[in-house]
Amino acid sequence: VASRKISARVKPDYVVIGEASNCNLKIGQRGRAEILVETFGKPAHSANPEKGINAVYKMNKLIEAIRKLKLSTHPFLGDGILELTDIKSSPYPGASVVPDYCRATFDRRLLVGETRESVLKPIQDIIKKLEGEDAEFKAKVSFSKGKERCYTGNEIEGERFFPGWLYDRKDEFVEKAYNGLKKAGIDPEITHYSFCTNGSHYAGEAGIKTIGFGPSKENLAHTVNEYIEISQLTKAVEGYYTIVKEVLS
Structure with missing residues (x-):
């Protein structure tokens, strides 16, 4: 979300993401969406459950149907993923109250070309089918929304849908970046990020030429003992310099 503000102000021609890549060249990634499914019931005293509609039982049916969905795969980026990450009922x-509301959150890893509409439709179809089979079944699906307060006091907010992106190995920017790294004495592997980055905006939304290149190992990112080896750091500095030099030549 912050990247949208940055690109609107800076209007970059190219973007190099500095996320950890072990000094390899990243040309894509799966995107990420956070999906909310909600079921609605009717409260009652748990001593008389027949007078209510238990929203958790309805959620159970919905989750089991969602687990049977077949997701697509990509030969380079890998599998699309839809994984349950949390569930909460109310009250x-x-x-001693039959819950009248239940919410579950799914983490959805997106492949290139997937849209908001195409991601939600399979779940919407399941909801429609279950509603046809059960007059008491009521549910909806949506993308979650996030709101964060910046250090300036300003708030940024947005829908948690961040598309996947991928560039061809023969793309001019990719080739120039690769050639620049080779001139720096770096022999990078051309691959993709295993996690989501702000390339979802720059490449996936804004269509700005984007690559990833950074020091340290990907599996160290966001861990308690995250670190960067000095040799990786100095190699990355040289790599950034030669990428820019090659692109501007």
Whole structure:
């Protein structure tokens, strides 16, 4: 979301993402979406559950149907993923009340070309089918929204849908970046990020030429003992210089 503000102001011609790549050249990534599914019931005292509609039981049916969805795969980026990450009912704690609301969150890893509409449609179809089979079943699906307060006090917010992106190995920017790294004495592997980066905006939304190149190992990112070896850091500095030099030549 912050990247949208940056690109609107800076209007870059090219972007180099500095996320950890072990000094390899990244030309794409899967995107990420956070999906909310909600079920709605009717509260009642748990001593008389037949007078209510338990939203958690309805959620169970929905989750089991969602687990059967077949997601697409990509020969370079890998599999699309739809994984349940949390579930919560209301009221909580229940205190002898049949829950009338339940919310589950799914982490969805996106492949190139997937849209907001195409991602939600399979779940919408499941909801419609279950509603046809059960008059008491009521549910909806949407993307979650995030809001963060910046150090300036300003708030940024947006829908948690960040598309995947991928460039061809023969793309001019990719080739120039690769040649620049080779001139720096770096022999990079051309691959993709295993996690989501702000390339989702720059490449996926804004269509700005984007690559990833950075020091340290990907599996260290966001861990408690994250670190960068000095040799990797100095190699990356030289790599950034030669990428820019090659692109501007």
